[in-house]
Amino acid sequence: MVDANADSYCGRVQDVPEPVVTDSPTDSPTYAKDYIITADTKCDVVPNQERATRLTQFTSQDECQLRCSGRKNCKAYQWNGKRNVCIIFKYRLSMEVVVAVKSSDADRVCAIVPKNTPSPTATPTTTTTEEGTNVVTEEETAEETEVVTEEETEEVTEEETEVVTEEETEEEVEIVMDCTLRALLKFDFDSPNDAAYYGYHADYMEVTMDEDETEICSSDNQNDLPAWCTYENSSPDGDSAYVANVDDWFDADELTTEKIKIFNAAGRTVEVYVSHWFFGKDYYPHWEEWDDHMLAAVLKIKNMSSGTQNQLNSEGWSHPVDMNTPTHDSNGDINKDYQGNFKVTVTCDDSCFCDASFELV
Numbered sequence: 179m180v181d182a183n184a185d186s187y188c189g190r191v192q193d194v195p196e197p198v199v200t201d202s203p204t205d206s207p208t209y210a211k212d213y214i215i216t217a218d219t220k221c222d223v224v225p226n227q228e229r230a231t232r233l234t235q236f237t238s239q240d241e242c243q244l245r246c247s248g249r250k251n252c253k254a255y256q257w258n259g260k261r262n263v264c265i266i267f268k269y270r271l272s273m274e275v276v277v278a279v280k281s282s283d284a285d286r287v288c289a290i291v292p293k294n295t296p297s298p299t300a301t302p303t304t305t306t307t308e309e310g311t312n313v314v315t316e317e318e319t320a321e322e323t324e325v326v327t328e329e330e331t332e333e334v335t336e337e338e339t340e341v342v343t344e345e346e347t348e349e350e351v352e353i354v355m356d357c358t359l360r361a362l363l364k365f366d367f368d369s370p371n372d373a374a375y376y377g378y379h380a381d382y383m384e385v386t387m388d389e390d391e392t393e394i395c396s397s398d399n400q401n402d403l404p405a406w407c408t409y410e411n412s413s414p415d416g417d418s419a420y421v422a423n424v425d426d427w428f429d430a431d432e433l434t435t436e437k438i439k440i441f442n443a444a445g446r447t448v449e450v451y452v453s454h455w456f457f458g459k460d461y462y463p464h465w466e467e468w469d470d471h472m473l474a475a476v477l478k479i480k481n482m483s484s485g486t487q488n489q490l491n492s493e494g495w496s497h498p499v500d501m502n503t504p505t506h507d508s509n510g511d512i513n514k515d516y517q518g519n520f521k522v523t524v525t526c527d528d529s530c531f532c533d534a535s536f537e538l539v
Contacts, residue, residue, distance in 0.1 A: 211247055213289045214273065221256040221288035222277040222405055224442050225265060232445070232528065233264040239285045242266075246289070253291050259284030260388075263445065279390050357444035357530035358482040361385065363419040363452060363475050364435035371431065373423040377462070377470020380455035381497070381518070382418035383436050383477070388446050395438055410437045418455055419475035439482075443526045451539070452477050454497060454518025460506035471505045474498075477522060483530045490534040495522055497538070 179188045225232075236242050239257040242264035246252040254267040260282065276288045363383050367373055385395040387406055395407035397417040403409060411417065416434040424430055440448050452475070462468050476494040481487040497518050507513045521539045526532040 211252075211291050213243065214276075214292055215287050215289045216276060218279055218281045218286055219276050219288045220258070220279050220286060221254065221265070221267070221271060221275050223271060223275045225267065226269060229268040231266045231268075233266065234262060236264050237262055239287060243289065246291075254289060256288050258286050260286065261445075278392065279388075280392060356483050357442060357526060359440040359443050359448060359524065359526075359532070360480045360482055361438045361440065361450050362435065362478050362480070363437075364478075365419065365421050365433065365473065365475050367433075370421050370423040370433045371425075373421055373473060375467055375469040375472050376423050376425060376465065377468050377473065378420075378422050378424075378457065379470045379473035379475075380418040380420040380457075381452055381475040382455060383438055384451045384453070385438050385440060386449045386451075387440070387443075389449070395440070397436070406441050406443075408439045411435070412437075421470075421473055423470075423473075443524070443532070444530045445528045446526060448524040448526070450477065450479065450522045450524065452495075452497065452520055452522075454505070454516070456505060456512045456518070459510050460504060463504065463506070469501065469504075471503070471516065472499045472501060479522065479524060479534060481530065481532055484532070487531060490524065490532060495520065495536050 182188075233242070233245065236245070239259065242255050242257040245264065246255040246266055249266060249268070251268045252266050253270040256265040256267075257263075270293060271288075271290050273290060276290065279286050361383060363381060365373070383396060384398075385407060387393065387404070393404040393406075395404055395409060397409060397411065400409055412435040413432075416436070418434065419436050420432060420434045422430055422432040438450075454474075460471075474496040476496045478494040479490045481490060497520050503513065503515050505513055505516050505518070517538055519539045520536060522534055522536050524532050524534045
């Protein structure tokens, strides 16, 4: 190996360590591997479906690590003790994808097999004939040319090629990687003039994944969104689903909509919080038909990836309203009886079929 320009590399194939047999919990061979393991982490990456395996038969991180050690081509694994889910990655991950999650009693780790960096070897030599053609010597051929012998072929077949047996088919469920949900928060009219009441009303969304409150997808995080979501508002300056229906008095009618897309939702739990934004005061409550506390935005969640599902609830969800329960009390303070917040919890299985439940919060 010799010095070269930046971003140029020379590498050699290393010998694979001999398998080390373990007696527990199986008699399968394992491979000597070092792991970089940090507690309370996850692999923040969408697994390559063809080169990652999701396993649900294990009950501990040790079993998940043992499965990785039993696969020559396993380069990383993720263990989620809350769900007893083990994902084996058959390609190398960088440390940049290891992110912290909320600490809990259950083990959650992203473990990576670091890449070995061999020491530089002596500069290879070549033999030149009279015609100037490079000739590879017998020694070089033995050291650097990959020749698959009959013995190696048998080893590759047994150790590297994944043969899915009937037993493995029952145990290993392939996760649907392209599982996308769309959460839409909007009013059930297309123009502010179509609103049943005059006034101002604003509701907004916040979305979390797998109860991890350190990553929130919302208008407040538009400059630092999690990798698993996108946020859009129908107005460039919008930060909520907002309606201003003031007729022609102020020439300030407005109607905005929020849209959040959630990716890689298969086998995960998504929580969509909708909250009412209380203004500093109840504007013009005594004006005729100025009952904006009756205007509640509607949340609809659509499954974009399932052939058997569309809207999870065709009518959608919204917070309750009552004509006799305004947003502010007679003193102008926020009315504690106004129920403006709710949560929809969406749980998707590995085939991206999702269930949803509603609760006031």
